[in-house]
Amino acid sequence: MKPSRALTALLPVVLLALSAWVLHRELRDFHWRDVSAALDALPLGRVGLAVFVTAANYLLLSLYDVLALAYAGKALPYPRVAMTSFIAYAFGNNLGMAMLSSASVRYRLYSAWGLSVVDVSRVAVFCGLTLWLGLGFVGGLALVAEPVQVPGIVALPLGSRLLGAVLLAATLGYVVLCAVWREPLSVRGHAVALPSLRLALGQVLVSGADWLLAAMVLFLLLPEGADLSPPAFIGLYMLGQVAGLLSQVPGGLGVFESILVAVLTPRVPAPAVLGSLMAWRAIYYVGPFVLAAGVMAASELMRRRERVSRIVRGVHASFAPVVPLVAAAGAVLAGAVLLFSGATPTVAERLLVLRRWLPLPLLELSHLLGSLAGVSLVLLGRGLQRRLDAAYVLTLGLLGVGGVVSLVKGLDFEEAGLLFALALVLAPFRAQFYRHTSLFAERFSAPWLLALAAVVGASVWLGFFSYRHVDYGGELWWRFTFEGDAPRFLRASVGVCGVVLLFGVARLLAPSSPRSELPSEEALARARPLVARSPESMSHLALVGDKSLLFNEAGTAFIMYGVAGRAWVSMGEPVGGTPEEATELAWRFRELVDVHHGWTCFYQVGPGSLPRYLDLGLSLLKLGEEATVPLADFQLDSPERRSLRHAHRKLEKEGVIFEVVPRGSVEPLLPQLEAVSDAWLEEKNTREKGFSLGYFSERYLREGPVAVVRQGGELLGFANLWAPELKVELSIDLMRYRPGAPRGVMDHLFVSLMLWGREQGYERFNLGMAPFSGFESHALAPLWQRAGAFLFTHGEHFYNFQGLRRFKEKFKPVWTPRYLASPGGLAFPRVLAGVGSLVSRGIAGLVAR
Numbered sequence: 001m002k003p004s005r006a007l008t009a010l011l012p013v014v015l016l017a018l019s020a021w022v023l024h025r026e027l028r029d030f031h032w033r034d035v036s037a038a039l040d041a042l043p044l045g046r047v048g049l050a051v052f053v054t055a056a057n058y059l060l061l062s063l064y065d066v067l068a069l070a071y072a073g074k075a076l077p078y079p080r081v082a083m084t085s086f087i088a089y090a091f092g093n094n095l096g097m098a099m100l101s102s103a104s105v106r107y108r109l110y111s112a113w114g115l116s117v118v119d120v121s122r123v124a125v126f127c128g129l130t131l132w133l134g135l136g137f138v139g140g141l142a143l144v145a146e147p148v149q150v151p152g153i154v155a156l157p158l159g160s161r162l163l164g165a166v167l168l169a170a171t172l173g174y175v176v177l178c179a180v181w182r183e184p185l186s187v188r189g190h191a192v193a194l195p196s197l198r199l200a201l202g203q204v205l206v207s208g209a210d211w212l213l214a215a216m217v218l219f220l221l222l223p224e225g226a227d228l229s230p231p232a233f234i235g236l237y238m239l240g241q242v243a244g245l246l247s248q249v250p251g252g253l254g255v256f257e258s259i260l261v262a263v264l265t266p267r268v269p270a271p272a273v274l275g276s277l278m279a280w281r282a283i284y285y286v287g288p289f290v291l292a293a294g295v296m297a298a299s300e301l302m303r304r305r306e307r308v309s310r311i312v313r314g315v316h317a318s319f320a321p322v323v324p325l326v327a328a329a330g331a332v333l334a335g336a337v338l339l340f341s342g343a344t345p346t347v348a349e350r351l352l353v354l355r356r357w358l359p360l361p362l363l364e365l366s367h368l369l370g371s372l373a374g375v376s377l378v379l380l381g382r383g384l385q386r387r388l389d390a391a392y393v394l395t396l397g398l399l400g401v402g403g404v405v406s407l408v409k410g411l412d413f414e415e416a417g418l419l420f421a422l423a424l425v426l427a428p429f430r431a432q433f434y435r436h437t438s439l440f441a442e443r444f445s446a447p448w449l450l451a452l453a454a455v456v457g458a459s460v461w462l463g464f465f466s467y468r469h470v471d472y473g474g475e476l477w478w479r480f481t482f483e484g485d486a487p488r489f490l491r492a493s494v495g496v497c498g499v500v501l502l503f504g505v506a507r508l509l510a511p512s513s514p515r516s517e518l519p520s521e522e523a524l525a526r527a528r529p530l531v532a533r534s535p536e537s538m539s540h541l542a543l544v545g546d547k548s549l550l551f552n553e554a555g556t557a558f559i560m561y562g563v564a565g566r567a568w569v570s571m572g573e574p575v576g577g578t579p580e581e582a583t584e585l586a587w588r589f590r591e592l593v594d595v596h597h598g599w600t601c602f603y604q605v606g607p608g609s610l611p612r613y614l615d616l617g618l619s620l621l622k623l624g625e626e627a628t629v630p631l632a633d634f635q636l637d638s639p640e641r642r643s644l645r646h647a648h649r650k651l652e653k654e655g656v657i658f659e660v661v662p663r664g665s666v667e668p669l670l671p672q673l674e675a676v677s678d679a680w681l682e683e684k685n686t687r688e689k690g691f692s693l694g695y696f697s698e699r700y701l702r703e704g705p706v707a708v709v710r711q712g713g714e715l716l717g718f719a720n721l722w723a724p725e726l727k728v729e730l731s732i733d734l735m736r737y738r739p740g741a742p743r744g745v746m747d748h749l750f751v752s753l754m755l756w757g758r759e760q761g762y763e764r765f766n767l768g769m770a771p772f773s774g775f776e777s778h779a780l781a782p783l784w785q786r787a788g789a790f791l792f793t794h795g796e797h798f799y800n801f802q803g804l805r806r807f808k809e810k811f812k813p814v815w816t817p818r819y820l821a822s823p824g825g826l827a828f829p830r831v832l833a834g835v836g837s838l839v840s841r842g843i844a845g846l847v848a849r
Contacts, residue, residue: 042221042279050220050283057213058288061089063206065106068126071195072119076110083295084109088127090292093285102127109299126195126203133171134207139238140168146231164235175200211238218280223272228264236263323429328385330422331377331395337415338374338402370405373398384433392426392433399423519549526551527558528703530576537722537731537766538604539575543703544694547571550592552585559589562691567822567834568593569601571692573609583612590616601822601831604692604769610819619824627767627813628729631758634765636751640812647744648751654742656716658752661706669706670698672715680736691838694720694733707732707756709749716741719749723762730757731766750811769818770805 092102143164383391557577717737
């Protein structure tokens with residue numbers, strides 16, 4: 001090995017060893033507590049200002065790459081340049097070997113946007129040169145203005161002023177060379193073109209401003225008594241950075257600190273200097289590096305999103321069947337971790353950190369909340385095993401809460417990481433938790449009760465074992481101190497046992513489980529003839545199969561209903577039978593609900609049967625108005641339907657064909673119908689509803705005829721028909737079309753269905769309900785009426801109430817009010833929530849589309 005290479009290899013080692021010796025010498029008479037006290041003494045205002053200057057500095061660094069790309073003759077959008085620059089410098093500052101680490105990041109990102117290896121190499125070299133130019137310019141000026149001496153470390157025979165002059169001369173020489181030399185330079189056989197004078201001046205100015213901002217961050221954090229003028233500090237800062245860069249140690253760690261400590265310790269204690277340097281490292285190096293790593297990871301995931309999506313779908317399909325069992329075990333494990341953590345002492349070193357930054361009441365509250373979240377997670381395990389949607393939502397929330405309080409109560413990074421990881425793993429499997437039964441309705445088996453007792457009992461025993469040396473007494477309950485782990489354990493244990501006790505009492509006092517089961521094929525077979533003879537098309541909702549069916553003794557009428565919490569909701573009127581039989585069946589339903597301590601509700605009932613529900617002791621609330629179109633005189637030639645006529649004939653000329661496929665011929669069409677439905681759901685970014693609406697199900701679509709529209713043999717859209725044999729009312733349920741279908745295709749479908757229904761002898765076509773339509777806004781109107789009128793007028797951000805009304809108005813319908821019959825008073829909001837849960841097919845659907 002050549003002597004020069006040997007010296008180059010040994011220089012970083014020598015500098016690092018020398019730095020370690022200096023730091024040891026200066027700090028040998030101090031304790032870590034002194035450094036911690038120095039950190040506490042830093043003014044928060046200056047810390048915040050240092051963070052702001054750091055952000056400004058990293059934003060300025062993006063101009064390095066802007067200039068470099070201009071030199072390479074390439075152009076990229078500034079956001080991409082800024083992101084690449086930020087990641088490259090954050091990695092280079094922290095990983096060392098900046099030319100290698102920063103260049104690797106630049107190549108990884110810039111190559112994806114069309115830059116070649118040669119282009120990226122030019123950018124990296126240009127940025128590296130720009131860094132040194134600014135150091136030479138600013139450092140040279142500072143050292144010439146006020147020389148710096150570093151006792152015992154740096155010996156400069158000719159003085160630091162001469163070093164500054166050399167740095168200045170080198171920088172100015174580069175600028176002059178760029179101004180006068182136009183021919184490429186030969187560097188190891190490669191022709192290198194010099195930048196223009198404008199670019200060279202930009203390099204010096206941008207890099208100089210960068211070094212000034214970087215120095216300002218540390219200058220703001222210097223302890224009181226440092227007594228350094230800005231030029232002197234800048235010169236010292238530059239000297240330390242040069243030593244750090246030469247050492248190739250990541251960020252100059254240790255080398256830079258040794259120089260600052262050696263110069264400043266005559267003025268201020270070494271721990272105060274080291275505390276400032278630690279804060280500076282965290283703000284200027286560690287914080288940006290963590291953020292840059294996250295941005296880099298997100299960028300890589302976005303680049304591979306298709307591959308990641310395939311992997312995620314494969315993993316999801318493979319593990320979905322066992323997710324409820326694994327989730328239940330994970331919830332019990334997470335709960336046990338929180339309980340055991342609350343029963344054991346906090347790590348002393350972490351408590352010291354918390355004591356500086358956290359109020360005592362927040363520490364006490366987080367400790368209690370952690371234990372309560374723990375026992376709640378253990379209780380929710382049973383609900384997860386039973387696939388309850390409420391248990392899923394609550395578990396995700398409690399895992400997040402548990403992770404946060406773990407950090408707050410003791411900086412327990414390990415258990416917080418476990419809880420957050422469990423939440424992230426569980427989050428994609430929402431579809432596996434589809435049951436919306438109450439948690440209190442689920443029986444806890446003997447193994448689950450034993451597991452609950454074992455976890456809670458073990459946590460209490462662990463706490464008493466951990467604090468066996470404590471003298472327990474009445475005053476211990478009311479002792480609130482940072483070191484009061486034992487009192488916190490006692491209070492948390494009482495809270496945990498209280499939650500278990502309350503849960504047990506609530507479970508014992510809960511009414512017996514509702515006997516609501518989905519209808520069997522035999523029950524659906526009994527319902528079909530009643531649906532076929534029903535004057536209301538809504539009766540077809542019984543054939544969806546998602547509601548329980550309650551028949552009268554004669555089998556001539558039935559009620560379809562769902563249960564959400566205490567709300568037992570009948571969908572519409574009783575179906576079939578005489579008015580007297582319908583009333584008798586309504587009372588029977590009322591008695592069944594009362595046995596289970598529930599609330600009787602009838603959803604979307606018409607004005608003709610309101611006395612029945614008043615007799616049942618229910619309150620009436622208007623929901624909106626239902627639109628029906630009389631078909632006997634439905635004509636497109638009338639002036640008021642001119643727009644419908646033009647749209648209908650336009651699509652007919654474009655080759656759009658309407659057809660009603662009879663029930664027996666639906667089976668071969670099901671794959672095409674499913675493809676259209678899936679595309680429609682994806683475009684609308686929505687999920688299937690239920691209860692008052694049907695959802696795509698092959699069994700359900702086989703129940704009746706389907707209307708389709710085609711163009712050139714391609715299926716554009718479809719709607720399944722509610723077409724009773726009684727031929728009083730015709731309607732549709734699912735109405736879906738392909739993205740990109742011709743404009744107005746659904747209007748065409750509606751018009752064609754009304755014309756077809758008129759030919760088949762149906763009396764009216766039901767367009768469905770317009771929610772909150774027809775409400776009174778008068779100041780003396782009931783509160784519900786005024787609230788509904790307000791939502792109809794101003795609620796377009798949440799739902800297109802007025803747009804839906806306008807769409808149906810095009811067909812000139814007759815509007816009929818529809819009501820909710822239910823208990824009033826304080827039960828009403830919970831009834832509405834129950835109805836919403838049924839329609840949305842679960843609690844989570846209330847907050848999702």
